[in-house]
Amino acid sequence: MHYLAMSFVSSFQKMANADRDHVAIDMEEMLANAQPLFTTECCIYEVPYEIRRLNEDAYTPHLVSIGPLHHGDPKLLSMEGHKKVYCQYFLKRSREISLDNVVSCLRELEPRIRRSYSKNIELGVDEFIKVILVDCGFIIELLIRYYNFMETDHDIIRKPWLLEKIRYDLLLLENQIPFFVLEKLWDLAFQSSLFNGDNSLSLLELASCYLCPTERIVFESSIRVAHFTDMNRIFCLKPFKRNLLRTNEVPTLHYSASELHEAGVKFKVNREEKSLLELKFSGKCLQVPEIEVDDGTETWFRNMVALEQCHYLEESYITDYVIFIGHLVNEGKDVDVLVKNKIIVNRLGFSEALGEISW
Template identity: 45%
Template sequence: MANPNPDETTMKIKAMLEEAQPLFTEECCIYRVPHEIRKHNEDAYTPKVVSIGPFHHGNEKLQKIEAQKRIYCREFIQRSETKNLESFVSCVQEVEPKIRGCYSEDIKLSKEQLVMLILVDSCFILELLCRYHFKWPYRDALLRSLRLRIYIRHDLFLVENQVPFFVLEKLYNLAFPSTLNSGNHSHPSLLWLTRYIVHLGIFDNSDKFEASLSNDVRIDHFTDLLRKLVLISSHLLQPSSPGCSREAELTHLYSATQLNEAGVKIEVNKNSQCLLDLELSGHCLRIPFIRVVDSTEVVLRNLLAFEQCHCMDKAYLTDYVAVFDFLINTDEDVDFLIKKGIMENWLGDSNAVAEMFNSLGVNIIYPDFNVQYSRIFERLNALCAHPCNKKVATLRRDYCNTPWKAVASVAGIFLLILTVIQTVFSIIH
């Protein structure tokens, strides 16, 4: 058998190497959740009713709403000032290469197919936001169903189910140029509209919502928006903030009940404006209030997955979840935090809350850890390890954990002292 021509082999290898494309680009911000993380709760990363972007496009379970998406797209274009489909198509065509680079996988769609997909999905989202703003939910067959509205909001924040935010901005600005430029607020800013689907419980005043995000803060997509709203309220997006340092190593921390038994006073941080603000003063650990609802696990899992894929060096929410993973080992820890006013459990089952926090950190990588949290861990562990603290905490737990026990213990000590005095006087006389 004749050996292959070396020149021919070289040409084939050269062609193969030139065809190779990078897996990630500088624009990449929308990711498939890694299998090691996804396998523990696939439903948390999978859309329920609506596919956004290419990753879940074509899923048979999500076809029912495809026709409605096209209707919304058509009506958004009709709602716009231009009412010109060609200008919207051209707008997406111009940035198609950049859009393609935003996804972590090679999109098996032609340029035309991707433009159609992104245009329909983006205009669907924009029309949805407009209908919320103009109070249309109860006149809209799609939004009339409360369950469907909740599922759509759920799907819009999944890390795999995104379109780039800059596309939404370009299309929205194209649709309403005069209102945006003239100061006429018949159509508010896009960021303002997103508040209709972002419900964090930390933006009670709608005026604070838009003011929290300055113009120089880049938003990649809705998952990123949700994360940045949390971090901005804790100033973690400001490089000068002392809470930004993540050069420590993750170490062990005792559970909430163990800390309490060791004499650590745990109470709710009423002055905190952010979930992430832990404070330790003396023997008192203050933790911000958290409400655990049905969507909490989905939101946290997607935020963690995004940090693991996109910004592991700034994984502040991952650090926060690690804290609760340590604090909560059993349902007793959950009940203790509820008793202290730190946690509100809308799931009903304390064991379910414990299992949720214990599972969130599975297969999560911690190359670095929050320095502030690490220092708190060291001080708390030192308090727990000190023998005097353990003895005092044991006495407090066994003899002073209720008012009646405390009274009985004091009375017992007083009687013991009187008995000793009486015995001494008897011996003297």
Template identity: 40%
Template sequence: MEEHKQRYLHYFLQRTKISFDEFVQIIKSREAELRGSYAEKVELSSDKFVEMILLDAAFIIELLLRYHFRQLQKKDDHIFHKPYLIEDIWYDMWLLENQLPFFILEDLFALATIEIPEQHENPTIITVTYEYFKGLEVVQGNRQKFPPYTEVRVEHFLDFLRICHLPSSRNQEKQEGQQYHKGKTAPSVTDLHQAGVHFSLSKSNDLIAIEFKNRTLHIPKLKLQLETESLFRNLIAFEQRHYSENYINDYVFLIHHLVNTAKDVELLVQNGIIENWLPDKETASMLINNLSIAILSWNC
């Protein structure tokens, strides 16, 4: 991967027409803020730290630009012509320990010169990030949760993904989520079905917008695939460390109580609520139960 990063850095320097040394000075001017963004002290010299930030930031920006503007992809591009590398990269992009402060990406992205077709608007780092994760079907959220529509500040990619999954009506969802942490539990999907409850795919793009109305439980689509557990484990850990509002944790807590067995998964698949890309419904049930264990382990 180091070779790919160096190659993308080379293209990034060509694109911006700014020298390596000039970028070093730009990053050095924000070094204290960058170091302060990490939970643990970074044991690197100033030069090594700044070079690491530049290499990682240039690689990410070049990757996002090439994904957004396909005409920027070159025939010898070793990233986009090897799908397994793309998968490795987006796994890395949401790992809690790999997060790069978003403000430095914004600063450097603003310097990236690209030729925009007339029908396209000049993109922002928010735009290309959203399109990248949406294209990989990692997010379903609303683009209007981000600037310029809101004043929300994005800390890093994992924070970006958390924002994508937040409900539009936060106060109401928070109250509902807190009830489950006060000792109350929810019956399983199978139990509810036997009691005459119906299930319906919610029209909402907000993952957490679960609503019970007229004996019908409306649940947004949940896509289960190989990367789902990794994504939610990192979201859970990040949220528990940095937020008092536990939207993701509350959602996983509720889904865990609804889905205990393969039969529960089967009922939600039949109603179009779960889209299961895992080998079988038993694996899907196990994934959801593993996520509930992640919540308990982080609370200990």
């Protein structure tokens, strides 16, 4: 009876469509299948052209692809073998799960993972799961080996130049996997303690040891990060007082550091605050937190700014800071003023090189 009813409805629809314009029918089907470009779960973005064109290299991985956006790039294929080896080590390291368990977990999470990307991912379900699994296994194993340095003898961890290149690739906005996926596999794999009976170390703290190595960070349990670019931004803001109201006005500074110095303004490094954003001006003294500048600093900041422009428009504090520093530093003599006052730790060598950074 149900079959006859369905057949009748189908026949009725065909008769009704016979009197309609075929373009209207096609449009109806096309619009019914349309998907929104962004969802509330979206957190990983292709950098918009208007931002990317200023420095293409700052947003593009140079050594290793993570996630689907740069997967298959011929320039990055040399690392695929290393990623698979590390994924294999990760799976062997855990006594809690099997490969079948991991695949089953990722298959369940697959729709949510896809919704984390601003771009429609054209990979099929099975291929998509393989990409995510290999990349997650590689990242977790890399973080473990970096933390537990003594267990390695001849691989990536023993090559500082390679570690640096991977570190900056892992902080690129387009080169991300949602953190909830990494955390899920971490929890599945290491339900019991991993490091000699110490199970207090979270994946977030482990990641910060490698990606933010200048200081050991203790994250509050309430902190949630979307991915590593987001983690980097949170690290830079912490413990910035974000409860202060932010206006929509772009911070302006009409004079460079050397011009302000010549006008009698004194520069002092602000050692009381750990956040880069804690700038203080009192009388004729400008206090600025210390910043270390090396080959990757521009890439580091550009990707946080790109994240803010796509995701945190109402809280674009890093963007404000970059605009401020960009006005402060125009040429080599501006750098000299800030280096002399210990505000900038210059790892680039020449002041002129730092002055040429496109903040």
